[in-house]
Amino acid sequence: MNAILQTRDLWKAFGGLIVTKNVNLSLAPGARHALIGPNGAGKTTLINQLTGVLRPSSGSVWLDGEEITRIPANERVCRGLSRTFQINTLFPQLTPLEAVTNAICVRERTRLNILKRRFFRVSRRSAVIDEAYALLEQLNLAQDCLVETHTLAYGKQRLLEMALALATKPKVLLLDEPAAGVPEGESDELFEVLNTLPKEISILLIEHDMNLVFNFADRITVLVNGEELVTGTPSEIVEDPRVREVYLGKGH
Amino acid sequence: MSDNLAKASRHVSFLRGRERWKSAEIAFWLTLVGVYFVFPSSLVFASQILITGLFALSLDMILGYAGIVTLGHAAFFGIGAYTAGLMAAHGWHDPFLGLLVAGVTAGIAGYLCSFLLSKGGDLTRLMITLGIGLLLYEVVNSATKYTGGVDGLQGVEIGKLFGVFGFDLYGKTAYIYVLIISFLLFVFTRSMMNSPYGLALRSIRENQTRALAIGIPISACLTNIYSIAAVIAGIAGALLTQTTQFVGIDVLSFQRSADLLLILIIGGTATMYGGFVGAVVFLLAQNWLSNLNPQYWQFFLGILLIVMTLYLRGGILGGFSRLVNLFRHWRNKEHS
Ligand SMILES: Nc1ncnc2c1ncn2[C@@H]1O[C@H](COP(=O)(O)OP(=O)(O)OP(=O)(O)O)[C@@H](O)[C@H]1O
Ligand SMILES: [Mg+2]
Numbered sequence: 204m205n206a207i208l209q210t211r212d213l214w215k216a217f218g219g220l221i222v223t224k225n226v227n228l229s230l231a232p233g234a235r236h237a238l239i240g241p242n243g244a245g246k247t248t249l250i251n252q253l254t255g256v257l258r259p260s261s262g263s264v265w266l267d268g269e270e271i272t273r274i275p276a277n278e279r280v281c282r283g284l285s286r287t288f289q290i291n292t293l294f295p296q297l298t299p300l301e302a303v304t305n306a307i308c309v310r311e312r313t314r315l316n317i318l319k320r321r322f323f324r325v326s327r328r329s330a331v332i333d334e335a336y337a338l339l340e341q342l343n344l345a346q347d348c349l350v351e352t353h354t355l356a357y358g359k360q361r362l363l364e365m366a367l368a369l370a371t372k373p374k375v376l377l378l379d380e381p382a383a384g385v386p387e388g389e390s391d392e393l394f395e396v397l398n399t400l401p402k403e404i405s406i407l408l409i410e411h412d413m414n415l416v417f418n419f420a421d422r423i424t425v426l427v428n429g430e431e432l433v434t435g436t437p438s439e440i441v442e443d444p445r446v447r448e449v450y451l452g453k454g455h
Numbered sequence: 456m457s458d459n460l461a462k463a464s465r466h467v468s469f470l471r472g473r474e475r476w477k478s479a480e481i482a483f484w485l486t487l488v489g490v491y492f493v494f495p496s497s498l499v500f501a502s503q504i505l506i507t508g509l510f511a512l513s514l515d516m517i518l519g520y521a522g523i524v525t526l527g528h529a530a531f532f533g534i535g536a537y538t539a540g541l542m543a544a545h546g547w548h549d550p551f552l553g554l555l556v557a558g559v560t561a562g563i564a565g566y567l568c569s570f571l572l573s574k575g576g577d578l579t580r581l582m583i584t585l586g587i588g589l590l591l592y593e594v595v596n597s598a599t600k601y602t603g604g605v606d607g608l609q610g611v612e613i614g615k616l617f618g619v620f621g622f623d624l625y626g627k628t629a630y631i632y633v634l635i636i637s638f639l640l641f642v643f644t645r646s647m648m649n650s651p652y653g654l655a656l657r658s659i660r661e662n663q664t665r666a667l668a669i670g671i672p673i674s675a676c677l678t679n680i681y682s683i684a685a686v687i688a689g690i691a692g693a694l695l696t697q698t699t700q701f702v703g704i705d706v707l708s709f710q711r712s713a714d715l716l717l718i719l720i721i722g723g724t725a726t727m728y729g730g731f732v733g734a735v736v737f738l739l740a741q742n743w744l745s746n747l748n749p750q751y752w753q754f755f756l757g758i759l760l761i762v763m764t765l766y767l768r769g770g771i772l773g774g775f776s777r778l779v780n781l782f783r784h785w786r787n788k789e790h791s
Contacts, residue, residue, distance in 0.1 A: 271788035280670030306669040308651035322646045326471040452771045
């Protein structure tokens with residue numbers, strides 16, 4: 204298998220509540236993979252186990268052929284696994300420019316000696332700042348990059364979520380409902396950016412809006428009650444009667 | 456060179472502007488130099504204010520910048536004070552050696568304590584730091600044979616600086632000594648807080664979940680800054696010992712930790728100068744009001760705290776910078 208990201212028999216229970224049941228997810232390099240499922244299906248919990256925020260009860264997680272199940276969350280980021288959050292998780296009192304510069308400095312920290320990292324001003328690293336600015340520009344945040352994050356409009360904050368994840372230069376990007384809370388029709392900006400990301404970045408997308416999912420994904424996994432119901436191409440998913448049952452509630 | 460400057464983009468100069476030494480900062484340090492000439496009879500008190508300011512700066516590093524709350528920071532101040540005192544009482548009279556050993560000792564203590572703090576929320580941290588502070592106080596209190604207990608450590612003899620400048624009764628040498636050490640440590644701290652490392656610390660304070668998600672090793676960073684803050688607190692404690700030639704057990708008291716927290720909050724957190732400004736206001740007001748009537752001080756402090764929390768978020772410096780912004784805004788309007 205040459206999957207870039209993989210779970211093997213992943214299992215997670217909170218007390219008696221099983222939220223991940225034997226999930227075997229596999230992301231091919233360059234994938235545009237969507238993870239869908241009803242509220243409470245366990246999508247976010249799955250992401251949290253992939254990124255190391257939560258420890259699975261059993262099973263393993265593999266990134267680019269190496270097992271990362273026991274590797275700390277920050278180390279997984281350095282290895283190229285990055286994410287956005289369903290609920291804005293930003294640095295309210297930092298400006299977007301500082302926040303993204305911070306992420307790039309963290310990524311590049313091994314290239315600087317400790318003296319420079321500790322005692323040289325951030326502004327001396329103009330290459331990093333320029334890179335941060337370029338990334339913010341790419342995400343239509345150039346106009347707002349010098350004001351504190353908490354003053355930004357909600358939609359802009361969603362874009363900053365993406366900018367921070369991209370600043371780590373991920374191999375695999377996990378997007379937890381990037382358009383959550385953005386009014387219908389205003390998520391175009393976000394998805395335009397998503398569609399321009401290079402194929403070197405493999406993407407796992409959680410999203411409820413089916414139109415967005417079908418436009419974006421080349422593969423879809425449906426998760427129900429923590430269990431993988433089915434994985435397939437968009438057309439296979441549309442045709443699948445079990446999926447229709449879950450989504451349209453056509454019982455019995 | 457000027458070509459380079461001209462080319463520096465708006466966003467780079469924005470960050471550069473924030474990190475530059477402002478004229479108000481230079482004025483601040485020059486004023487402290489001026490105190491030496493203007494108030495020659497109050498230099499002992501002035502030294503104590505400076506030492507408290509330096510101590511508050513060390514709290515600012517962990518509370519203001521890294522967001523770690525603590526009620527036991529006096530532990531490290533006390534460790535530094537006793538280390539310097541015990542050394543001087545047992546034949547090592549050189550002040551610089553005293554500072555160095557005190558700083559290292561406090562730093563090691565801080566490093567060890569930091570592992571208790573790297574996990575857990577604010578409440579856990581408050582309780583643990585409080586516990587460490589109380590514990591240490593009691594240990595020093597019981598070890599009467601070595602520390603003098605409640606009577607304090609006697610026989611602290613400090614040698615001359617560079618073998619030349621002795622500590623005089625008026626505190627002239629002491630003030631210059633404290634001022635220079637404080638300034639050096641301030642420059643050290645300032646450059647650290649403006650570095651990529653300082654930015655990472657601030658981001659941990661702002662949001663740990665996100666800081667972790669961009670790859671910051673949070674526990675390592677916190678352990679690290681906690682140890683450095685302990686070093687500076689220890690040096691501040693040693694300065695107090697050396698300039699007063701005595702160690703009282705109150706260097707370890709809960710009151711000291713609590714007052715320090717008030718000083719920093721009154722002055723303003725994460726401003727670099729909040730600790731110094733807070734120390735000036737707090738100690739001057741305390742001195743003046745307790746001279747009028749000891750009860751006035753507690754009363755005034757109570758009112759100040761309530762007003763501060765309700766109306767002056769960000770302390771004196773926070774309020775001041777808002778005033779400056781208002782003034783700029785108003786002037787811009789006038790011009791256009
Ligand atoms: N820390 C926790 N402790 C106990 N139960 C939890 C915890 N985290 C999540 N759960 C439960 O696990 C289940 C899955 O939650 P999760 O957030 O993963 O769902 P989701 O698929 O992301 O849903 P949504 O579409 O609403 O975001 C829910 O029933 C939730 O209540
Ligand atoms: Mg979710």
